[in-house]
Amino acid sequence: MADSPITSREKDFAAWYQDVVLAGDMAEPAEIVKGCMVIKPNGYAVWEILQRELDTRFKATGHQNIYLPLLIPQSFLEKEAEHVEGFAPELAVVTIAGGKKLEEPYVIRPTSETLVGHFFAKWIQSYRDLPVLVNQWANIIRWELRTRMFLRTTEFLWQEGHTAHANHAEALEEVLRMLDVYAEVAEDVMAMPVIKGAKSQAEKFAGALRSYSIEAMMQNGLALQAGTSHDLGQNFGKAFNVQFQTNEGKLDYVWQTSWGVSTRLIGGLIMTHSDDKGLVLPPKVASRKAVLVPIYRKDEERARVMEVAARLAVELGAHLDAREGLTPGAKFFYWERRGVPVVFELGPRDVASGNIVIKRRDTGAKEIIPQTGAAERLAAALDSMQKDLYAKAKQRLRDNTVLANSVDEVYAILGDVTAEKGGGKFVMAHLADDPACDARIKEFKATVRNIPSVDEYDGPGKCIVTGAPVDRRVVVAKAY
Amino acid sequence: MADSPITSREKDFAAWYQDVVLAGDMAEPAEIVKGCMVIKPNGYAVWEILQRELDTRFKATGHQNIYLPLLIPQSFLEKEAEHVEGFAPELAVVTIAGGKKLEEPYVIRPTSETLVGHFFAKWIQSYRDLPVLVNQWANIIRWELRTRMFLRTTEFLWQEGHTAHANHAEALEEVLRMLDVYAEVAEDVMAMPVIKGAKSQAEKFAGALRSYSIEAMMQNGLALQAGTSHDLGQNFGKAFNVQFQTNEGKLDYVWQTSWGVSTRLIGGLIMTHSDDKGLVLPPKVASRKAVLVPIYRKDEERARVMEVAARLAVELGAHLDAREGLTPGAKFFYWERRGVPVVFELGPRDVASGNIVIKRRDTGAKEIIPQTGAAERLAAALDSMQKDLYAKAKQRLRDNTVLANSVDEVYAILGDVTAEKGGGKFVMAHLADDPACDARIKEFKATVRNIPSVDEYDGPGKCIVTGAPVDRRVVVAKAY
Numbered sequence: 001m002a003d004s005p006i007t008s009r010e011k012d013f014a015a016w017y018q019d020v021v022l023a024g025d026m027a028e029p030a031e032i033v034k035g036c037m038v039i040k041p042n043g044y045a046v047w048e049i050l051q052r053e054l055d056t057r058f059k060a061t062g063h064q065n066i067y068l069p070l071l072i073p074q075s076f077l078e079k080e081a082e083h084v085e086g087f088a089p090e091l092a093v094v095t096i097a098g099g100k101k102l103e104e105p106y107v108i109r110p111t112s113e114t115l116v117g118h119f120f121a122k123w124i125q126s127y128r129d130l131p132v133l134v135n136q137w138a139n140i141i142r143w144e145l146r147t148r149m150f151l152r153t154t155e156f157l158w159q160e161g162h163t164a165h166a167n168h169a170e171a172l173e174e175v176l177r178m179l180d181v182y183a184e185v186a187e188d189v190m191a192m193p194v195i196k197g198a199k200s201q202a203e204k205f206a207g208a209l210r211s212y213s214i215e216a217m218m219q220n221g222l223a224l225q226a227g228t229s230h231d232l233g234q235n236f237g238k239a240f241n242v243q244f245q246t247n248e249g250k251l252d253y254v255w256q257t258s259w260g261v262s263t264r265l266i267g268g269l270i271m272t273h274s275d276d277k278g279l280v281l282p283p284k285v286a287s288r289k290a291v292l293v294p295i296y297r298k299d300e301e302r303a304r305v306m307e308v309a310a311r312l313a314v315e316l317g318a319h320l321d322a323r324e325g326l327t328p329g330a331k332f333f334y335w336e337r338r339g340v341p342v343v344f345e346l347g348p349r350d351v352a353s354g355n356i357v358i359k360r361r362d363t364g365a366k367e368i369i370p371q372t373g374a375a376e377r378l379a380a381a382l383d384s385m386q387k388d389l390y391a392k393a394k395q396r397l398r399d400n401t402v403l404a405n406s407v408d409e410v411y412a413i414l415g416d417v418t419a420e421k422g423g424g425k426f427v428m429a430h431l432a433d434d435p436a437c438d439a440r441i442k443e444f445k446a447t448v449r450n451i452p453s454v455d456e457y458d459g460p461g462k463c464i465v466t467g468a469p470v471d472r473r474v475v476v477a478k479a480y
Numbered sequence: 481m482a483d484s485p486i487t488s489r490e491k492d493f494a495a496w497y498q499d500v501v502l503a504g505d506m507a508e509p510a511e512i513v514k515g516c517m518v519i520k521p522n523g524y525a526v527w528e529i530l531q532r533e534l535d536t537r538f539k540a541t542g543h544q545n546i547y548l549p550l551l552i553p554q555s556f557l558e559k560e561a562e563h564v565e566g567f568a569p570e571l572a573v574v575t576i577a578g579g580k581k582l583e584e585p586y587v588i589r590p591t592s593e594t595l596v597g598h599f600f601a602k603w604i605q606s607y608r609d610l611p612v613l614v615n616q617w618a619n620i621i622r623w624e625l626r627t628r629m630f631l632r633t634t635e636f637l638w639q640e641g642h643t644a645h646a647n648h649a650e651a652l653e654e655v656l657r658m659l660d661v662y663a664e665v666a667e668d669v670m671a672m673p674v675i676k677g678a679k680s681q682a683e684k685f686a687g688a689l690r691s692y693s694i695e696a697m698m699q700n701g702l703a704l705q706a707g708t709s710h711d712l713g714q715n716f717g718k719a720f721n722v723q724f725q726t727n728e729g730k731l732d733y734v735w736q737t738s739w740g741v742s743t744r745l746i747g748g749l750i751m752t753h754s755d756d757k758g759l760v761l762p763p764k765v766a767s768r769k770a771v772l773v774p775i776y777r778k779d780e781e782r783a784r785v786m787e788v789a790a791r792l793a794v795e796l797g798a799h800l801d802a803r804e805g806l807t808p809g810a811k812f813f814y815w816e817r818r819g820v821p822v823v824f825e826l827g828p829r830d831v832a833s834g835n836i837v838i839k840r841r842d843t844g845a846k847e848i849i850p851q852t853g854a855a856e857r858l859a860a861a862l863d864s865m866q867k868d869l870y871a872k873a874k875q876r877l878r879d880n881t882v883l884a885n886s887v888d889e890v891y892a893i894l895g896d897v898t899a900e901k902g903g904g905k906f907v908m909a910h911l912a913d914d915p916a917c918d919a920r921i922k923e924f925k926a927t928v929r930n931i932p933s934v935d936e937y938d939g940p941g942k943c944i945v946t947g948a949p950v951d952r953r954v955v956v957a958k959a960y
Contacts (some may be wrong), residue, residue, distance in 0.1 A: 033586065034577075036549040038548055039547035041545065065521065066519055067519035070588075092578075095576060096571075097627070136652040145578070157547065416787055427768035
């Protein structure tokens with residue numbers, strides 16, 4: 001598995017993705033547990049970095065972490081009508097525990113709004129208790145029929161932020177603040193450009209007034225919803241009776257938000273940057289930024305090379321691959337498939353000349369540089385690589401975004417697109433926010449990704465389905 | 481709840497513990513999910529620090545993090561006979577998922593040795609693949625009848641390390657290395673002295689050759705098993721057919737280990753240091769090490785005090801409690817119950833004299849010190865507090881450890897001890913490692929905590945039950 005060839009993107013994008021995940025030691029399917037995966041060391045290391053980047057920003061914006069139970073009484077889900085309708089088909093249900101049949105079954109959390117509602121009702125009495133700003137890092141189960149590692153798995157890891165506010169304006173501010181945090185981590189850390197916007201009513205979270213998302217474009221042109229932030233209005237407040245005394249002494253229901261990103265981000269990362277040789281990791285998400293591979297043939301060469309290599313590895317903060325019994329070529333292959341941003345090569349000739357070879361994973365460009373100052377060159381290479389990966393992805397997004405002014409045009413562009421064949425586009429079209437309009441494009445399996453927060457196109461126009469006036473074009477695409 | 485009085489330790493130790501947990505904003509019971517708790521912000525912040533301290537040490541000793549599925553096919557548990565016998569009564573079982581009855585139910589992991597066995601068999605073929613050193617941070621469910629927040633809950637958070645080795649010597653070295661890591665974090669970070677040792681055969685992990693533990697003494701004299709490290713031998717290797725080719729070209733089963741600590745550590749921390757006023761946190765586990773409470777009456781005082789307070793808070797890295805509508809007294813009470821190590825007070829007189837008042841949470845000692853150099857005084861106070869808390873706990877452990885040379889003597893010391901009443905001791909007695917001997921002292925609900933790695937007493941002696949020769953005294957106590 002770790003050494004098997006990688007299918008090319010052109011041949012079969014879906015097979016390529018699976019191969020990259022396996023060859024990169026990112027994850028493997030856990031066949032014995034339906035739709036689940038094992039997150040392997042290289043994949044979990046990326047998750048740890050994303051967790052740190054996100055968590056730091058959550059705390060900087062005033063949130064505290066808590067932990068709520070995995071199990072939820074089944075009746076809780078039913079308290080919010082849209083919510084249960086949305087999640088009921090995906091639930092895993094515990095009916096036996098401690099050797100006995102349970103009187104009331106528990107569901108494994110598919111998300112925690114209902115538990116949060118219950119506890120908010122205990123914690124919140126007065127406007128003085130508001131806002132409540134909490135987050136949890138947790139595992140989630142949603143029983144999915146078709147799964148793909150990281151992108152859609154029965155179990156996944158995520159964070160879910162939950163907040164309560166005294167009025168709608170503050171809640172909406174929070175929703176958009178966290179959407180910005182997600183966009184910043186996606187773009188600045190993952191080098192993955194995204195489009196921020198509101199989901200259509202047909203595509204919102206079950207139980208929300210309005211959902212917002214960041215949408216990224218994968219290399220096959222498919223969209224990936226990479227994070228969501230929900231304006232829950234007073235829906236859960238009413239369902240769970242979360243009332244507070246306002247500063248005018250009246251009783252009101254709290255305004256809630258929830259927002260989450262998951263291990264799905266890692267799938268987006270892989271499908272944004274990786275190539276036919278395997279994984280490509282932007283430096284900021286690579287726990288191992290540089291590796292040094294020593295090259296020698298004879299024993300006398302070995303001693304000289306290893307001495308300099310050991311010293312340089314420390315200076316460069318690079319991992320020295322001193323494994324015996326593996327050729328340098330095998331080592332290059334190994335690190336390439338694992339997405340290490342920079343690989344150094346050091347042979348007898350380099351030792352003699354005071355040079356070292358630096359190679360970037362994304363471009364494959366090799367350069368011979370002096371050992372003196374190599375640390376600065378490494379820092380510069382990592383910095384350039386981070387920027388170049390973003391620029392390349394941004395250009396791809398631009399190149400594959402097109403306008404359409406009729407349903408036929410949208411169909412002509414997206415009708416045949418599949419995850420396997422690729423060729424996807426982001427089609428900017430005027431479409432009313434009406435489930436009937438969503439349904440029309442769903443006929444050929446496309447969806448409204450979001451209604452961009454910032455209109456970069458031609459402003460108002462007529463809905464391509466109903467002819468009704470709408471204020472901007474929306475993103476239509478095939479999606480994961 | 482947050483303001484309600486705290487029962488004294490003397491009156492009812494168990495009630496005191498519950499009060500401290502609630503008043504300290506550490507956790508609260510989640511009554512609607514049997515035996516579960518909500519970990520509140522102050523409690524989760526401690527867990528994050530413990531995670532970081534442990535995780536850094538795991539990585540420094542060569543381990544990588546992975547993530548395995550929450551659900552385990554029920555049949556997997558049955559592959560290791562002792563293991564299923566140990567865990568079967570505590571399982572939560574998922575029988576319905578995605579709206580359908582499952583052909584084979586899944587259990588929610590009570591621990592992951594069986595899944596690990598399955599994947600190790602896929603990952604390990606040759607001695608070159610060994611050792612495999614992995615860890616996961618995860619939630620666990622064990623259906624418990626009697627629960628106490630942090631100490632024993634139906635769901636808890638933990639880490640579980642799993643390793644595979646080519647021979648028993650290396651595996652045992654790993655087991656003891658990780659036991660040392662646990663002891664170091666308990667003693668150096670949590671200021672909680674522990675006794676390292678082997679569990680008796682009667683008390684070992686279900687499926688292990690031998691288990692090792694660290695045992696701490698709570699303020700009521702009860703023992704708390706704070707971490708365990710297991711020598712699994714080849715039991716799981718055989719059950720899951722984890723075979724590898726040795727460097728002599730033969731086939732052998734791997735030697736495995738597993739080791740874990742959980743949110744239970746937080747319960748131990750609380751019961752080691754807290755007092756009748758509430759939570760006491762050693763500085764190293766306090767996310768907020770110092771708080772500055774400004775004191776003023778008149779508006780003109782307010783401006784002057786707040787100006788200096790704001791500047792000093794930055795210099796000291798202290799949280800400035802600028803809340804309006806709360807008296808200084810209410811603020812002191814608030815931070816005291818939350819275990820903040822140091823509280824500064826700054827009033828008009830201090831502003832005039834260039835002084836500030838520093839108060840330590842553990843001793844309650846107040847001192848007026850010059851504002852100049854206050855940061856150094858804070859650092860020194862935190863350092864002293866960390867050491868003093870350890871010394872105090874260590875002295876308590878010494879004072880409450882006694883020798884006994886007959887079962888009657890052990891009974892006289894421990895017979896009446898309960899978690900509520902306290903008065904517990906660590907009784908050092910010669911006892912053979914034979915389940916019949918364990919059973920004898922279990923008659924009065926005491927247990928063998930461990931057989932200490934280092935004998936600090938009088939060496940060999942005769943078993944107080946059988947008269948058989950044993951090489952050292954073991955720790956007998958009532959325990960959580």
